Amino acid sequence: MTKDCIYCKESKDVGLFNREHVIPQSMGRYDQNLVLDCVCKQCNDFFSASLDGILGRDSLEALLRFKYGLKSVSKLGELKGKRLVLKVPPDGGPWAGAQIELIGRDGEIIARPMTQIGFLNKTTGVFEFILFEELQKLGFVEREDLNSNNFRMLGSSDEELEKLRSLLEKAGWNPTIHGELPPPVDDAENVKSIEVEINYLIDRRMKRAIAKIAFNYFAYQVGVNGNAELLNDVSVQAVRSFVRDDSDPAFDPVAITDEPILDLDEKTRRHTDSHLVVLDWLFYRNGRKDLRVSVSLFNHLTYHVTFIPNFQPRPLPDLVVGHQFDFSYSPARCLELLIGAPA
Numbered sequence: 001m002t003k004d005c006i007y008c009k010e011s012k013d014v015g016l017f018n019r020e021h022v023i024p025q026s027m028g029r030y031d032q033n034l035v036l037d038c039v040c041k042q043c044n045d046f047f048s049a050s051l052d053g054i055l056g057r058d059s060l061e062a063l064l065r066f067k068y069g070l071k072s073v074s075k076l077g078e079l080k081g082k083r084l085v086l087k088v089p090p091d092g093g094p095w096a097g098a099q100i101e102l103i104g105r106d107g108e109i110i111a112r113p114m115t116q117i118g119f120l121n122k123t124t125g126v127f128e129f130i131l132f133e134e135l136q137k138l139g140f141v142e143r144e145d146l147n148s149n150n151f152r153m154l155g156s157s158d159e160e161l162e163k164l165r166s167l168l169e170k171a172g173w174n175p176t177i178h179g180e181l182p183p184p185v186d187d188a189e190n191v192k193s194i195e196v197e198i199n200y201l202i203d204r205r206m207k208r209a210i211a212k213i214a215f216n217y218f219a220y221q222v223g224v225n226g227n228a229e230l231l232n233d234v235s236v237q238a239v240r241s242f243v244r245d246d247s248d249p250a251f252d253p254v255a256i257t258d259e260p261i262l263d264l265d266e267k268t269r270r271h272t273d274s275h276l277v278v279l280d281w282l283f284y285r286n287g288r289k290d291l292r293v294s295v296s297l298f299n300h301l302t303y304h305v306t307f308i309p310n311f312q313p314r315p316l317p318d319l320v321v322g323h324q325f326d327f328s329y330s331p332a333r334c335l336e337l338l339i340g341a342p343a
Ligand SMILES: [Zn+2]
Pocket: 005, 006, 007, 008, 009, 010, 039, 040, 041, 042, 043, 044
């Protein structure tokens, strides 16, 4: 017996399929979880390697897993990559712009400076920090706009600072050290704390990782609601191919906002500790309707993924549905959201 994979579209033996979780398991395991049986192993493996990994290790959402206790802080070292950069904020005194890393110690999240040198940028007048690994790779700095006579070394221990000193010596430098700057911590009330600025990059790959969650949910719901023919719509196929093959759709399917999905939440304050996924319509004043899936992991950023822009068929199929992946309860549970209660 064979069936078709919703991602690669190939007809394969049923033995070549396994379970695809609508929300990747790195974002929690849930009672009554939503799973698909129409994704082949090959596509599943491809997604694990190419998309789910960045979501779990190199994204704002990856960091939020530690904040909400979905992952033990002892695993903070697993955060890797270039999409997530933590810095001392611009008003952070002499260390403004220095990079910070997070480690877990005794169940707490500890911030510590990475090993780096900040050079005065002659154009901006601001210190620009370059990590030890980067300096080592460059064989040192040859940038005209950086003042190599005015710099600040930062490391979390004497050994780390020694690494920087020997790097300078190897480069033939014999710098004069003028003194020590206070470390970038605020130890008011004996609790040493540091303000951290979180910079994150949502690039095309990250958008594809989120669009895959949306596509999974779309496929699941149209399957359950008897509207599976919508999967063959040309726009839906464009989203599929964006996720699976990184191809360019005719429209940008992923829009990002900090507006909450739920009415009861506010832009700056959320009341629900859950992941939210909703299939609904976006109505325009001129009567146009887009069919879309909105995804908000940790109810933080909202990603609207458009599946059918300017939906035409009449009558409109009854498709509005949402789920809450509630990790604040034990065991975590997947609940259907009540949407569009009658007025
Ligand atoms: Zn496949």
